[in-house]
Amino acid sequence: MPDRTDRRIGRRGWLRGAAALAAGAPFASAPFATLRAEEPPIRVGFPVPVTGPYATEAADQVRAAQLAIAEFNESGGMGGRRAELLVRDDKLDPGEAATRAIELIEKDRVDFIVGSLSASVQLAVNTVTKQRGILYNSISQSDQIVSSPDWGPTSFHEAMTPHMTATAVGRYAFGKFGKRIAYVAADYAYGHEMVAGFRAVGAGIGAEELAEIKMPIGTRDFSPLMPRLEALRPDILFLCNFGRDQQVFVKQAQESGLKRMTHIVAPILLQTARIAGGAQAFEGVLGGTSYYWGIERDVASAKAFNDRFRKAYDGRLPSDYGALGYSGVRSVLSAAVKAGSTATEKVASALAGMKYDFYKGPQYYRACDHQSVQSVFIIESKANGRVPEDVFNVLETVPGQEDLLKTCAQEGLG
């Protein structure tokens, strides 16, 4: 049933996407006049799930990506060539995403593709871009995209991997709360990869695993898990699910009293899910994130990015996954400028090993697997603050180092 819903609302999503594009238009149109009109623009395809359960996050990705395009054009583009963003709705469906990617490449003649908001969707896009020799920068989590056999010379990964997220969050949690642990995981790639990541950390310190409970994605009532989890009383409950599933679980952990007996730690705490779930439900929950706007107090590039975002979008602040849309597009365009070309091989070799600091402090693409090495932030939900996005405290910044990542040999790329 949900699938059909997603399909039917396609048109509405398009309108929303179009509105988002229109919002970015003022940036794009002004510098256009000053640029050489005969040059074809650099086209960046941007397939994201504009409709469906992650529509809110996807809309923010589009906003942030538009900002990167606008900045690029304002700064004169690449020797006068401006850039444009082609937003497509992948409907969170791998088949749909592959179709959109093929159209973007063959019909729209895009130079690069950036996007996606799910592990399986990005792998579908990656298969298409790899075959056709188009550079793809993925902005959602996956271990597989930087591992053999999925990885290819045109595959780049701006988002964190589940392994590095779980390693950073796991080290923090094990150090603080204890060694008796239980997992509740969504029964698909994301959940499995996160559990594997925590397990790797736990194995090193002799953690005791009490239970691993895999639940179907889209579960709306977790209350049947509570009696068992309460009986087990783990020191840490790693909650490896995402979006609304996560929101519903923490709400029900609150009402059942489970929260008083254990520490709930999520590998990824989404800003949007926390806002929709409310402060009461998320009280005391901690987790990791690739970005929280609140780091602007300490990180200059975050301040600059937030300010531009605020200015462009009515005082709004970017979300974690939204911000990835910005850095994903900006890094590819920067590499094109560096390479002085949009040819795939030249841009890929400029991007591999590239060091940059666009919005969250220093990052670089590891040369051997094209994974962006970056800091992971440990955050905790707090009471609602001054603005709607003021929902987390940053507890710790885990600096981006390669010991958070699998080695390229472990990924089968050595």
Add this chain to the structure above:
Amino acid sequence: MAGLSLDLLALQIFTGLALGAVYVLLATGMSLIFGMLTVVNFAHGAFFALGAYVGALVLAMGGNFWLALFCVPVATGIAGMAVEWGLVRHLYGRGIDDPLLLTFGLSYVLVEMIRIVAGTQGLPFDTPDALAKAVDIGIGYFPLYRLFVIAVTAAILLALWLFLERTRIGLIIRAGARDPEIMRVLGVDTGRIWRLVFGLGTAIAGLAGLLAAPLQGVSPEMGNAILADAFVVTVVGGMGSLAGAIVAGLVVGVIVSLTALFAPEAGDVAIFALMAVVLLIRPQGFFGRAGLMS
């Protein structure tokens, strides 16, 4: 499984009964509409979501949960009656497919309207303070709010039974379901009766949505998944049977709960497996009349 005690099992079953309460409410409204009007209401999940959003609106306007408990069924009941008057009644007597397709389309329209008005992201919905704690029920701690949901469900069912069995309007409704023609001959405005029944069904759906809101938050799609579950309950219990909706709702709740304990990965499949088995052995469901759909 390690650590499986009798208390845990008892608590698990009790959790399932609480889970079943929401199914019972939703399936009751659906069964009521089908039993009386032979309309399969696919928009039932949308009214469920609508109820939760009306509740959120009441709270946002400074009201409290108890006020919402009154306003929501009134609002979704009126909305349901408007839908019956404007759309559904024109299709009476045209077979079972036409109203089914109509309400199917309507569910998209309603959910989309919710998205346009209230956004795609969903809204937080806190448990009312007085009920936001867990209490010891002898076999373990249990959320007070879920006990409250069971109590409200029982009260609604009792009220509905009294209404249908002990009041004059209830008598007319039951007679109308059996032989509408005679009722018209006797001078009863059956159109108004059907409108009332449809509104009653959607009012209960809206109330179920409000009761579910503190359990899972509010989102435009919240009715979609639960609609499928409610259909399973309705079919297993027997289309149009209120007793069937109650028994099947509780059975499905307990099955979901026990599946989560012993084989959580199979959570999606378990209730559909139950439905398949019931349909094979008893095609009309627990309490259904054979041939009602034909």
